[in-house]
Amino acid sequence: MRPASLEEFVGQRHLLAPGRILSRLLEGKTVPSLILWGPPGCGKTTLARLIAQAAGAHFVSISAVTSGVKELKEIVEEAKRQALRGQRTVLFIDEIHRFNRAQQDFLLPHVETGLLTLIGATTENPSFQVIAPLLSRAKTLVLKALEPEEIEVLLFRALKDSRRGLGSLGLEIERQALEHIILQASGDARVALNSLELAAELAFREGKKTIDLELVEEAVQRKALLYDRQGEEHYNLISAFHKSLRGSDPDAALYWMARMLAAGEDPLYIARRMIVCASEDIGNADPQALLIAVAAKEAYEALGQPEGELALAQAAVYLACAPKSNAVYLALKKARSDVKRHGSLPVPLHIRNAPTELMRELGYGRGYRYAHDWPGAYVPQEYFPDKLKGRRYYEPTDRGQEAEIKRRLWRWRRLKEESIKRRSEG
Structure with missing residues (x-):
């Protein structure tokens, strides 16, 4: 689905809209050396190809991860042959920040003489990763992550294009499923298209004609939550303990703590639950509560049983008697x-x-x-x-x-x- 022309390119309107810098340069078929700095999946590689194409230049693409000075020397010799034919050479270096200083130094004279027009792509700040002499010979353009509506355009294009995309499958997509892909992509076109492709494959396997939210969730989520279904009493007791702390009942809190300790519960698990309570249920109504809960855990680790249990009991009573506020908990949720x-x-x-x-x-x-x-x-x-x-x-x-x-x-x-x-x- 890589765009074949600038007219198909989606995004980066701040560079390509009429009157903007790239638009004006390409109108005159002038291409200076460029550093394209932007997040993954925003179109850096595609834009480099289209710039070279619009300028009628010979295009060479390499990755800084797999290439070195040997490959650069071969490119320079080929660029000299192209120059004899009156053809300019645009060298695109993906992940240019991976080149070391010697490799970047090798490029300098050839960029300076104009033998090579350099277009470097990077996700890293070029101020830190590209040497100053090279940076001064190239114009740095900042690319942005794609907007949700731009990702949507790309997804519908891929879904309907029968030649390059998924159009031959005849699939539709639910609005909720589409929005979930867009959200998970976070402005990365590559992630969005990969998610759509996987969801479409799942739909095809199941004989469905509509990509729904369930299929998309299956395609984009990779985590599975594990839960011990045999430990119900364990969760019942810790729930009763936490709710007693939240409900400001120190006596009930001590009872449930004693029950858990007698049953062989890990005391440090109880301590961690009190740290949760200190932030979730007390918060800034009494900031000291968090310090006391953490101190109780450290005290138990230093003392062990039985003395350490007294520190846990002291913290439990303090938390139960402290003023309560879940304002921080609600704020983080929002x-x-x-x-x-x-x-x-x-x-x-x-x-x-x-x-x-x-x-x-x-x-x-x-x-x-x-x-x-x-x-x-x-x-x-x-x-x-x-x-x-x-x-x-x-x-x-x-x-x-x-x-x-x-x-x-x-x-x-x-x-x-x-x-x-x-x-x-x-």
């Missing part, structure tokens, strides 16, 4: 939901790290305001990706230390809302 729904959203430029000159030129860190330079070490500033602006996950309770956190967070959120309002009015 955040995970957004991650699942929206996939890998890009980090806003102003809060990206910018240790190299290239990254600064690309706008990394531009406009960032350092909190410690402002009164109270707080400055209204957006930290979310654009699609999630204004999201709130953490809503502290009025219990324990969270009451103070709630007051503090309310002040900060109000300052941020007022700042947004002023900018929109101004």
Whole structure:
């Protein structure tokens, strides 16, 4: 399904739309040396082939993983022969970051003289992986992961294309199944197409004409959950213990703990469950609870039985009597939901790290305001990706230390809302 022309290419509109850099270069059939930096499956290799094709150049493709100076020398000799015929040579090097310094140095004079037009593809930051002299002789273009709607175009094209795709199978796909493939692909066209192909194969084997969610889940998921179905009482007892801690009943918690210890339960398993409870059910209402739960586990490991059991009992009583809040638990659940729904959203430029000159030129860190330079070490500033602006996950309770956190967070959120309002009015 690799596109045969630029018209078929999907994505990277910021480079290929009319008036954009690649579009303008190709209109004049001018191709400078390029470094294509982007995530897997965004079209780097395909774009390199199409650029060479549009420029009418001789195209040579190698991988830095399997090639070395010997292969480069052969390519240079062939490029000289092509030049005598009036033909330019575009050398595409996949995973160029894998070339060592000597291999990159070998390319320099041939790129500089124009014998070779280099197009390097990398998933790594070229500021760190490509030597400065080579980087200065090439234009770095940043490619983006494909948007969900772009992945959708590719999937439907593959499903309907009878010559290159799956069209001969006559399959349809449920909307829910399509969206699941898109989500799991996270902007990687290769992953999406591989998932569709496997789901289609499963459908064909089962005699189905529609790819449903069950088939897609089978195609993209690789993990299986194991569960000891013979240990019901084990799970009943630990459930009773945890619910007693959550329900603020220290007496019941001690009873269920004693039952488990008497039955030969691993004390460290009980300790780990208390650590879970400290974060899930107490959280920032009493941050000390997590420290005490962890300390109890360490104390048992140091003392063993029977003295170590007293440390576990002390922690259990403390947790049961502590103020309760599941605000952090709920906040993480909401955040995970957004991650699942929206996939890998890009980090806003102003809060990206910018240790190299290239990254600064690309706008990394531009406009960032350092909190410690402002009164109270707080400055209204957006930290979310654009699609999630204004999201709130953490809503502290009025219990324990969270009451103070709630007051503090309310002040900060109000300052941020007022700042947004002023900018929109101004």
